[in-house]
Amino acid sequence: MPRSFLVKKYFAKQKPNYSELECQNDTSLDRYPVAELSSGDTSVATCFSGGLVWDLSVLPTLYLPTQTEASSTSGPLDLSSPSSLSRSLIRSPSPEPVHTYAPRQRMKCTGVIAHTSPPEEEEERGAPVTANRPAFLCKHCPKEYTSLGALKMHIRSHTLPCVCTTCGKAFSRPWLLRGHIRTHTGERPFSCTHCNRAFADRSNLRAHLQTHAEVKKYQCGVCSRTFSRMSLLQKHSSSGCCSATA
């Protein structure tokens, strides 16, 4: 579903501008210099994600530096270096990067009441958030947040206040609902410049663009085969060629 259907001023942000995917041709595909990585790290399945190197060997568990990473963790972040890129994948400031790769849970329950606790209580409970920050706990799931806003955002995933008037399906956020509505209207504002195929979701377009790339951004570290999606690489890694990994 289009999470970015409200296309507006992406150019005003400093984030990666994926609107280029829609207005440029091959340039967007040049962002994934997988070949540079192909033979470097043969012990793990690695892949690029928009300039980041993903080490699939750690996906199911904890993030641990690979050999090449461990040897360079003290230096400044060099975006041209695969090992540094790999480090850069830890984009979350969370002290528990394990959550970065935890399978997402689709929570489908209702009637949740937000529950927060003062810092003192968290310390008594040994809350793993941080020593100096309060934890805002969701009463109906084990999640906890360091800000009330984040908790409220999360609570919406329980209450699902945004309801589709067409089919009655409920969503946590308005833009999720709007994206869902597109499944009813058939609107597809994101077009592929290579094949004119259109998508309702920018992320899906982005994934689609990978299918046009000669060298896809998710690469097996063992056989150097590349995949358009991480899920495909994971399948590949877990069943077949890369049995030695992950």
Place this chain on the structure above:
DNA sequence: CTGGGGAAGGGGCCC
């Protein structure tokens, strides 16, 4: 079985 598309969820950042 594999690759790809559709749909959806969530956290983070910015306004």
Place this chain on the structure above:
DNA sequence: AGGGCCCCTTCCCCA
């Protein structure tokens, strides 16, 4: 503080 938007990721289904 809340909403909007972005990106990433995952699951499901189909060719």
